[in-house]
Amino acid sequence: MISKWIGKRVVMGIIVLFIVSFLSFFIMHAAPGDPATAFYGGNAQTLNAAEKERISRVFSLDRPVIVQYGAWLWETVQGNFGYSSKEGRPVSVILFERLPNTLLLFSVTMFFIIVGSIWLGTVAGMKAGSMWDKGLSTISIASSSIPPFWLGILFISFFSVKLGILPSSGTEDVGGDGGLMDKIRHLIMPAAVIILTHVGIYARFLQESIKTESNKYYVLVARANGVAKREIQKGILRNASIPYLNYIGMTIPSFFGGAVIVESLFSWAGLGQLMVKAVMTKDFPLIMGGILSIGLLVVSSLLIIDLVMYGVDPKLRKGAYSK
């Protein structure tokens, strides 16, 4: 049963990746500019017409876009992402250099967002009408209204420029030992910006789910029959976690979108910063590799969330939603 369910999700994920790559490929080629010049990556002024034609012929840029996409897809499914037109190195090598940093930033921020929002949302949701309840509504609006890049600049000017206690950019000190502490010092500000701009809204969603669940009929019946408060709260939390997990799943793609901005701001050498650079230099193979990698991260994250939901929600396990 579960293997069939996972199989379905994986197939859906592959279809999503295929659609994303297809759209990205065509949108990139629809962008203004000469593909040969973009592919050359250097100073376009130095290319003459013959050289442009030669580049187009050698790299098949003169063929229809659909044929180019087919060729790219064929190579990609065999694990060949091509070469960066800017750096001349294999795209896969560049991606693997960047992937650990993005994974580190993503896992650390997601961990603190989930732990923080569960704590805040539960306390506020379970104490309806309390100061926690009212306070969280205000805090969540404030935190989700702050633009990450603005908060990032504020952090840099305060913690790096004024106090000088945290590095303003990079993933490790130049000439440093590259150890754990060095990494953590560089991670603090970008991670804090992402956490602070997300935790409030996630907590608020859980708070509302708990309040909705607390008013359900079965809670009234349990209360009327003297079921222990702890037992009732456990049931409420379990059920409230289902829409909460759904919400996390729905916001994962935009979460990655926000992380791209923060990576660029703090020059965090991750996939997001790489993507921004690749777009600026029109490095098509690298852009496609980056999009596919981020797409894969999103799809994998959603699969993990789906698996957790499968464990939490018996209706999903029993196929009750499809009946």
Add this chain to the structure above:
Amino acid sequence: MLNVDRLTIEIDGKCVVEESAFSVRPGKITSIIGESGSGKSMTIAALLTILPLGAKATGHALFNGRNLLDASKKEMDAIRKTHIFTIFQDAANSFNPSVKMERQLYTFSGGRRGDTVQQFRTKMTGLLDELELSVDILKQYPFELSGGMLQRCMIACALYVAPDLLIADEPTSSLDRVLQKEFIELLKRLNEEQGTTILLITHDLDVVVEVAHEMVVMQAGKVVETGSVATIFKQPGHPYTKRLLDSRF
């Protein structure tokens, strides 16, 4: 067993039950009857101190000499846990959809009495069998069972707990005629075999005449008549009661 006097319930300043008074005698089935909005369910919510936010109850509701309306939260938890069992109208939504029936039936019955899970299983298996429910339902979730099965599960818990007072709030309104009849028989059995006092809230006069000994008639938040079912059916004293009785097919 239960004496309600001058019970008034206000929601956000608006009076929904006014100065109502009635008694529930031990070992009897007393029915509160009235149309929708007459304040029947709100009265029960006040007795169980589970009124919605913004609602306030005043007056007296003496249960075995203790006024439920001014009982502390701890006292009320203890009373609800050990002396009163309540069956609600909507059986399909009376259970947590994400928790298996065994766990929920245990918290509603064996857990209340401090029984071990093993003791609960033995006793509940017998009760389920009596109620023509398979023991397999213990391994199922509420959404896998019908409304009728879930209502019988609640009855099983009531039989298990054998409370001093069983409150049944419109328990048959979501059941079909066959299940309604079965349910009424179960209530009678509970009353006759275990001597359980029952407070039955309904708007169905057929149910009242079939099962209740005494009745309380409510209209627009007020108790307009109380007495034995036989007497009131024979000679209704209030015009509203008369109209209710005349409305029967």
